[in-house]
Every structure is written in structure tokens, then in C-alpha cells.
Amino acid sequence: MNNMRRNLTILLAVLAITISVVALAAQYQVSPNVNSPSTINQPYYAILKYIDYINTTKAVTLAPGQSITIQAPLPPGPGYVLNYVEVSVNPPSPAILISGNNVMYSKNEVGAIVNAYTTSNSLSIANSGNQPLNETISITYVFVNEEYIPLNTSASSFALNVSIPDSTIQYVTQQVVELEIPNYMPFEIAGVALPNGTTLSQLVSAWSPLANYIKVEPKYVELIANELPPGQYQITINYGSEYVIPSAMLIKGTEFLNYTVNPGQTLEITGSEFGVPSGWNLLGYIVAVYTVQPLVVGEQPGHFEIVANMISPAYLYSNLIQVSGISYLLPPFIRFAPMIGIYIVYGRYFEVVDNLDVPLVVTFMPIIYKPVGQWVNGNLEVTVSSADVSSGLWTALVVQLPEIAHIYKIVTPSGTVYTGLVNSEIPWGSAERLVSISLMAHRPT
Secondary structure, three states: OOOOOOOOOOOOOOEEEEEEOOOOOOEEEEOOOOOOOEEEEOOOEEEEEEEEEEEEEEEEEEOOOOEEEEEOOOOOOOOOEEEEEEEEEEOOOOOEEEEOOOEEEEEOOOOOEEEEEEOOOEEEEEEOOOOOEEEEEEEEEEEEEEEEEEOOOOOOEEEEEEEEOOOOOOOOOEEEEEEEOOOOOOEEEEEEEOOOOOEHHHHHHOOOHHHHHEEEEOOEEEEEHHHOOOEEEEEEEEEOHHHOOOOEEEEEEOOOEEEEEOOOOEEEEOOOOOOOOOOOEEEEEEEEEEEEEEEEOOOOOOOOEEEEEEEEEEEEEEOOEEEOOOOOOOOOOEEEEEEEEEEEEEEEEEEEEOOOOOOEEEEEEEEEEEEOOEEEOOEEEEOOOHHHHOOOOEEEEEEOOOOOOEEEEEEOOOOOEEOOEOOEEEEEOOEEEEEOEOOOOOOEO
């Protein structure tokens, strides 16, 4: 799954991105004859995916020139097809050569392969060096069962039901259920409710461990099926033209802002606390809230609360630590309860409520975006100025296309071509930059 990676400062110059694409249209015109045009409205569809992960690990010794082949197993159930195979190599070595059809790579700063991915059912791992290699190979086989769910355009808000678990599943390590709505469609995820009616926002407020297994974005919901109770999950969706998101945009992290919230008080952030540059829009915030509660025997730790229209927990942690001397010179009466919550908040507004007897520290970063790019001869060309990357800690170019479109290379102003890279740190100019093309081949950064 997604790993936490160290923060990178991404300074973008003028970029040109070349994309092989077949575009989808939600509405188009057909003309049976030149005098009688007619309009056909096509329905909108969300993509519901049951994604199954099968994990294995093996220790291998490769002599110079020796290779092994990794072969995918049969699908875990009816309707499932292989999405991709991921291979992780530990420790990474420049001598490791991984090859096959449709192979993509994650590389570290010295160019060694850390992970390799293929949409084919096999790949080869070889030792291209002159010394034997002892490696631990972790392999993940990813299978997907997809269906298309029609979206309602007759109401401003409606609900879809998603079932967990999928009864066809067997012999898998993890199952993820994902609902995806393409950016260009006029819909937004408004909320998620468990089979018992409890909403994600209620789970976050109650510090329920289940909140760690539900991820939301304006266009995505991800449910970790192994960790969640079975049943029908209700996903609320809003409909309206205001919910369209650009398919190509610059995303910028502006600055870290720090506040202290005293016991019994509430911090309200409305977006007026900082300036959003002209031409940019506020997407939301990365928010970290933390404290340590001192307690004695008989006292129980409390919880702070974060409130917003859409919150996706990135990390929730709380613990109870008992402090005592080894000889009972200091009896075990003292306890400390550290708490930290890290969240992605979408929208302009959020508030943090201190229900505790200790202050809270709140650190957050506003995230802003603006549409960019023009289609020229089937390619997406994006011009990024110095002003676009100034006054921020990092800037990224993010492109999302429909599933039938495929991004096959990124061409920089100097003519350098990047292709087949996933989560790779690339020396680019005077700095290392992150280049990543999604395994679905239609979401690059």
C-alpha cells in the first residue's frame, strides 16, 4: 500500500507533458444529416473496484548472470483479472536488473531499483553484476474486479450502496474496495456511513480505530475491507457543476502555520487567515494536532475533536504510558497519554475543539491549486512560470485522465524524457524531484 515517503521540495520549471490519450465526453452531438443535429446525453458512471492483494516473500541468492522468473497465480475469484505485479528488492542494488513486458520502476536517488511493476503476468530478476547477491524479494499480486455504477443526475444528492466483503474472495492478504469518480464529472463524495449508520466524521470524532481504514477525497472512497465490519456501506454523493475538478493542475503547499488551542477553546480556520494568490484556489489542508495528557490513577484520557465537511485521517495514535520506578521507590501512579492526529481536510473550513485539560498544538499547511495545460496535437502541454513555484514549500504538476487514456511519457523543456517511473526521485537540474506515473497509467505527478 502507500508508504510514507520523505517530503520533497519540488521546484518545477517550464514543462511539456506528452500524453497518448483517447478522450471521453459526457455529452456530444451527432448529425444524421446536415440539417437535423441532435444531442445525446450519455449517463455518468462511477467505477467500483474490488482490489485484492496477494503478498509473498522469498529469500534468493543470485550468482553473477543468474536470473529468476516471477509468475502470477490464477485469479482469486470469478470476475477478477490481474491488474499488476509489484516486486520489492531489499536491499536495493544497482546490479539488480528487472525486465519484462510493460515494466515500470520506482528508483532511489542513486538509480537502484527499489520496486518494479508490470501489468503482464511475469517478469525476470537478474544479477547483472560480478558478485553474488543475497536479496529478499517481496511480491504483491494485485487483482481487480471492476463494475460501472450509473450516477443520478435527477437529484442534488443521492446515495450508493457498496458491499463489504465480496463473497467471492479467498486466499488473499488484503482486499480494498474503491469507488472512483473521474475529475471532469459534476459529482463529489459527500460522506461515508458504515452498515450501522455511523458516519466517517463520527468515527474521527470518537477516535475509533475504524477511521484509519476509510479514506476519502472529493472523487474517491477507499475502504480497507479486511479491517471493516461486513455489510452495506452508504456513500453519499452530491451532484452539480461546481464539483468538476480540473484534470490537469498545479498543486502547491504554501507554508506551515502553528496555533495553540487552550483547554475548553475552539480553533476555527476559515481560509481568511492567509492569502490565496490570484488565479489559485484553496483545495484544503494537511492538519496535525497533538498533545500529551498527564494523568494519575483513576483518571482516563480524553480526546480532542476536529470538525470539517470532509476529513480523511492519515494517521491516528493514542496510548497510555505508565511511569514507575523499578523498585517501587516511585509507585506506578503516574501515566501519560500522548495523542496525535494527522488529517487531510478538503474545503475552506475546519475547527479543532480542545475538550481536554491540556493545550493542543495545531500545525497545518494550506494546499492550493490552479488549472493548467492545453491540448496540442494530442499532447498536453503545460507551461509553468517562476511565479507559479514561488512563495511555497513545494509545487507539483498533477494530471488525471479517464481510464481509457494512457500517459506514456513526460517530456521536460530540455528534451529529457521520463517514462516507466513510479514514485522515483530523479536528479533534475539542481535538485531531486519526484516523478510518478500511476500504475493505472492515467495519473502522473
